[in-house]
Amino acid sequence: MDNIIKTVNLEKIYGKSSVKTHALKGVNLDIPRGTFACIIGPSGHGKSTLLQLIGGLDRPTKGDAYIDGENNATLNKRELADVRAKKIGFVFQFFNLLPNLTALENIQTAMMFGKMSSGEQKEKAQTLLNMVGLAEKADAKPSELSGGQQQRISIARALANDPDILLMDEPTGNLDSESEKEVLEQIQKIHQAGKTIVMVTHSHDIANTAEQIITIRDGVIA
Numbered sequence: 001m002d003n004i005i006k007t008v009n010l011e012k013i014y015g016k017s018s019v020k021t022h023a024l025k026g027v028n029l030d031i032p033r034g035t036f037a038c039i040i041g042p043s044g045h046g047k048s049t050l051l052q053l054i055g056g057l058d059r060p061t062k063g064d065a066y067i068d069g070e071n072n073a074t075l076n077k078r079e080l081a082d083v084r085a086k087k088i089g090f091v092f093q094f095f096n097l098l099p100n101l102t103a104l105e106n107i108q109t110a111m112m113f114g115k116m117s118s119g120e121q122k123e124k125a126q127t128l129l130n131m132v133g134l135a136e137k138a139d140a141k142p143s144e145l146s147g148g149q150q151q152r153i154s155i156a157r158a159l160a161n162d163p164d165i166l167l168m169d170e171p172t173g174n175l176d177s178e179s180e181k182e183v184l185e186q187i188q189k190i191h192q193a194g195k196t197i198v199m200v201t202h203s204h205d206i207a208n209t210a211e212q213i214i215t216i217r218d219g220v221i222a
Helices: 047-054 077-087 103-111 118-131 147-158 177-192
Strands: 003-016 019-032 036-040 062-067 088-092 165-169 196-200 212-217
Touching: 003 047, 003 196, 019 047, 019 212, 036 047, 036 177, 047 062, 047 165, 047 196, 047 212, 077 088, 088 147, 103 118, 103 147, 118 147, 147 177, 165 177, 177 196
Parallel strands: 036 196, 036 212, 088 165, 165 196
Antiparallel strands: 003 019, 003 062
16 A cells, blocks of 8 residues: 555654653554545644654654655755655644735745746636635735635645645634534545545544544554
């Protein structure tokens, strides 16, 4: 089986000397390409830590985290940044949109370090807006959008460089039920288009829509 994500004996310890927190304790995980996987478990038990180590946003204390066969744990900062830019899109609970930019411009920011011209960037950003059903909101600032609309803009931005993987940390945790529904519909469409999605969630209802459920408790897979 083609596992696009793999972790081997992954450990993360925060703190030094006598005051240590073992956030992850030897996690072994395989996520096949094209899977929609949910990481679920109590708060403070290592869910977000696991997602950050998979995405190369943090370094493991021990063990390995592979993305498409490449071990994040052995890469330098520049190499890690390159992997994140080309292979991974990130979506977080808080939308992290730039308040003074329009929806279209916020998506374009993810393409600024590529080789596309400004015209090509604008065209692709508009295509992504269309994909998430917000073509008419191209000129709207974040303050003029609902929470669900802002998160859909964040998802479009995460897809700007056509990554193979979307890593999502509680993407609906800051939304009302109607906004959550519209965002989950977009996530399912993206998954059906072939993307691998790994989502941290507290919601068992959301997790039950996934193909793979990973339960983390006390830093280990339960």
